Amino acid sequence: MANDLLITVTSFFRDEDAWEVLRDEAIRPLVAAHHPDEPFRVWVAGCASGEEAYSIGILLFEEAKAQGKSFPIDIFATDASAKALAVARRGLYPAAAVQHLSADRMERWFEKAGDSYRIKRDLREAIVFAPQDLIQDPPFSRVRLLICRNVLIYLRPELQHKLLRLFHFALNEGGYLFLGSAENIGNSEDLFETVSQKWRLFRRRGATRREILEFPIGKGSFLRRQLHARPASDLPPPERIAETSLMALVERHVPPSVVVDRDLQVLFYNGAMERFLNPQSGEPTNDLASLAREGLGIRLGRLVKKTSESGNPEWERAQIALDGRMTLVSIEVAPLENAERNGLYLISFTEHGEATTADAEHERPQSTHTEDLEHEVKLLRDELRTTIQLSSRAREEHESSKEEIMSMNEELRSTNEEMETSKEELHSLNEELNTVNIELRENVDELKRRTDDINNLLVGTNIATLFLDTKMQIRWFSPAVQDLFNIRASDVGRPIADLVQKFADNEFNADCERVLRSLTPAEKQVRSSDERWFVRQILPYRTRDDRIDGVIVTFADVTAIQAARRYAEEIVETVPVPLLVLDWELRVVSANPAFYETFRVAREKTATRLIYDLGNGQWNIPKLRGLLTEVLAGNDSFRDYEVEHDFEGIGAKAMLLSGTRIDHMQLILLAIEDITGRKQSEAHQTLLMSELSHRVKNVLGVVQGLASQTLARSKSLEEFRSTFEGRLAALSRGHALLLEGEWKETDLGHLIQGATEAFESVRVQSEGSSVKISPAKTLALNLVLHELETNAIKYGALSTDTGHIDLRWSLEDGEGTAEGTKKVRLVWQELDGPPVKRPESSGFGVSLIQQLLRYEMDGSAHLSFEPNGLRCEMVFTAA
The missing domain is CATH 3.30.450.20 (PAS domain)
Incomplete structure (x- = not known):
């Protein structure tokens, strides 16, 4: 009820003309006469929500600057309402409260805080707000200016007079008293002289008369008993009326x-x-x-x-x-x-x-005159006797008093010595207090600097920071929090659950309560309504004495990191090489599709598991462990570490590993390249090179042998040249087929077609099943066919226009060979040529055919010289 009765209506520079008079008639001469080493003390009694206290502070700072002076300003602002003082201490006012102020004053003394305006630090720190009951509590003293506007009108006349005597005591000689427009000094003209009657500005008279002071100045309610009574200035107080009436009666009767x-x-x-x-x-x-x-x-x-x-x-x-x-x-x-x-x-x-x-x-x-004289003499004697008795008693008392005085003198001397000792102790204590005061001032200055550093750090890092007390009420927040909550500076003290969130997080309030109970930090990524991403972290708030006094909530903007991560993930998703992302505990954070496809594993069996536990332990390799440990220890990367292992689900593979550390995300990127095919190709290439070298040596040997035998059987050089070139061409065709097939197996039909393509298809007909033969057999068979063609052209079916050749082959089980090995039966049959007769001796061609079949093709050749044409039946293994 008391708070409801307290009147706290006020504003900045209320009655602006009155404040101008205060500045011109009081502040200006006071500032001009003020010594720069002394603090300028002001008392604002009944300051309500602080507007008048800040107004007088603005005038003092402005006047001191105008006069080129600098001195400490101490403004003591008091009120009986704790609620009003809380508003004053915050120094935060809505826009409507300051809209009438000039732009210069707004820029100099206020800073924007959301929809409101906050008093700047230098002005705020010049004012001390404190609770005070003017009726019960002692006053401030040695003040040069005392402002008490619209307070006296709510007090009874006798309390008004006592308060004015109190204000006279508080003010320095020549100090000023500034009252409200409806207030006056009443019967206290002996205490104050009028400077401006219209605007209620008064100056203190004379020295302080201590006999008139009374603390506390009154008891009980300080409100008027009749709020609608006539103003105090219209009638004298009831005590004065009674006193005047009594004196009149005494004088008259x-x-x-x-x-x-x-x-x-x-x-x-x-x-x-x-x-x-x-x-x-x-x-x-x-x-x-x-x-x-x-x-x-x-x-x-x-x-x-x-x-x-x-x-x-x-x-x-x-x-x-x-x-x-x-x-x-x-x-x-x-x-x-x-x-x-x-x-x-x-x-x-x-x-x-x-x-x-x-x-x-x-x-x-x-009575007679003599009797009167005798009576008077008797009285005089009685009086004399009484006087003598009194004198004797006085003498005794004087002696006793003398002894007491001597005793008191000793006590005073002892007391004086104690006072001297106390004086020295007080002097020492004063020095200690001065030292402590200096240390406290330095600590306060250091605290201010640290506060400024922290504020600049929070603003500079643009991390939204929110402080909540144990009741989940807002204690403080940085400006960036306004992007995440519908919050204003006036919301300090409100429960955070009352505010509307601008981000998607249904567990925010529950997480705050959970962290306060468990003291375990909570972290989560949240997305705001404007599509930005934040890492929300909740930590317990610990005091210097390790007491939990709420929680701290930070929101770090990771929108750019998220975009970069999505970009990187999109790249990783499209990379055909398997990739693993590990944290610094070597647990799998993510893997790209190529990894799951290559190793044929599911996501749920991969994510969050240690790399050494994947599959059948295929990555639990000491050398790999050492490389990853070196990466974590500070090495940026390792490259091309080869692993050969029988991997689960895909068999034996050769993998090439490269790892890179990503410091700012505390991750390791591990790239895995399957080089099994490449290693097989390299092995095959090595084999081919060896085979080629071997074949070249063999071919050279064959060529050398062909050359020597051909030369020995040729009758002329021309015959030698022609025969040798044909045989070399046969070898060349065989090599061409092998190169075309990359020195792999050759199709028998394709080989026979190439060997007989110089003749018309009506003269050479071939037919048989699909048979593959090895490179060695390909070269040998080409030479055999060349020898048969050469003989047919010279002596056989192709030497006439009507002759032709029939080639037939088939694949059949071989007797005397390994199980599963097939044999090829190839028949060369010449028809409709000149009559054939068996030669008297075997020439080089027949010997060459038989030797090639036996030694190169693991087979045999049987030649029949039938009348209608030569028949050569060849049998050799298919492999």
Whole structure:
């Protein structure tokens, strides 16, 4: 309820004309006279949400700059509302609150914070906001300017007056008091002089009168009892009305009176006491006996004594000389309230006019002047006796007091020594406090620098950072967080669950709670509504004393990394070489399709597993382990490490491995190239080269043999040339077939067709099944066919126009050969040629055919010289 009753309505430079007067009439002369080494102290009482405190700070900084001065500014802003002080401390105000300020002031003193504006650091740090109840709490002191606007109007008149006395105490001599437009100093003109009545600006008068101070200044509620009562300035306070009325009654109806104590010392006068008291020249005195006119002193002493003894009022009449004539006067002595304790008596004098003879007889009918004198003498003796007794008692008390004073003097001397010691200790303590103060100032400056460093770091790295307390309420956030939440600076203190997220993450709030409970960091990639990717990391917030006080949430923008990763993955997907991506624990992060296709493995059996556990342990190779360890230890890469292994699902393969470390992603890229085919090709090529070398040597040997035999059987050089060229051509055709088939097996039909292509198809007919023969047999068979063709052209069927040749071959099981080995039966049959007769001796051609079949083709040849044509039946193995 108290917070509801507190009025916290305010604004920047409220009543702008008043602030201009404050600047011209108060701030400007104060700044001009201020010493640069002293702090300029200001007290803003009832600061509400802080706008007036920041306004006075702006004026002070601007005026100091205008006068070219620099000095510390300490502004103490106080209020009874903790809620208003929290707003003031944040220094964050909506745009509507500052829209009337000039552009220069907005640029100099405010910075944009979302939809709001925040007070800049140098102004904010010049102001200390603190809770204070003006009624109960002590004031600040030694301030040069005190602002208390629109506070006094809510207080009772007596509290207003007490507060003004309090403000007089707080201000330095010549300090200024700035009140609200509806407030005034009332009856405190003795404390303040008016500088501007219209704008309620006042200056302090004189020195501080400490006797008028009272702390606390009031009890109970500080609100007016009647909020709608007339203004305090219209009527005097009720106490003043009662006091004025009482004085009027006393003056009009109470006779001249005097208040005395037991010793007849005058304490108070009322009325025209000069008719009854007659002060004498010399040192002033308050003794009633000395002041009373002749004839009254003894009577007054007697009546006071009687009243003191009886405790009741006593009176009597007396004749005294007034204005040259005897006047009858009634004298009454009455004890005041608690007279026995206080010893105070009221003596009243009432005149009855000029005394007559009857009055004299009535006053003392049986007394004579002698009796009066005797009575007075008796009184004097009693008084003298009493005085002697009092003097003796006083002497004794004086001796006792003297001893006490001497004792006190010793105590004072001891106390003085203790005070000197305390003074030295205080001086030492003051030095220590100055040292501590310097250290604290240095620590504060260092803390400011570190805060600036952290703020610049967070802004510079553009990492969205969010601090949450243990209740998941927002404690602080960096500007980049506004891209991920609908958040404003005024949302500090609100639960994070109340804010709308701009990214897809249904587990965010639950993860924050989980990290706070388990103290285990949580990391996840999330995508924002504008298609950006972030790595969201949640960490426990630890204080310097290792106490958990909430969580820290960071969002690192990895959009570019994600794009690069997708680009790399697209490239990797299209690379035909198997690729593995490993983390720094050598676990598989991903693999490309070529890997799964080559090694015939499933994704679920590959991802997240150690490379050494893949398949049948085919990668668990000590040498490979060593290479990967070196990569992790700092080597950037290794290349062309060959692995031969019987791989699960694909058999024996030869693989070439190359590895590269990717530092910024903490990954290793492993490329695997299948070189099994290449190694087989290289082996085959080596074999071919060996075979070629062997064949060339054989061919040269054959050529040499052909040349020598042909030369020996030739009758002329021309015959030698012709025969030798034909045989070389046969060898050449065989080599051409082998080169065409890459020195592999040759088709028998294709070989016979090439050997007989020079003749018309009607003269040479061939037919047989598909048979493959080896390169060695290809060369030998070409020479055999060449010899048969040459003989047919010279002596056989091809020597006439009607003759022709029939070639037939077949594949059949061979007897006496290894199981599964086939034999080829090739029949050369000449028909319709000239009559044939057996030669008397075997020529070189027949010998060559038989030797080639036996030694080169693992077979045999049988020649029949039949009348209708030569028949040559050849049998050899197919392999």
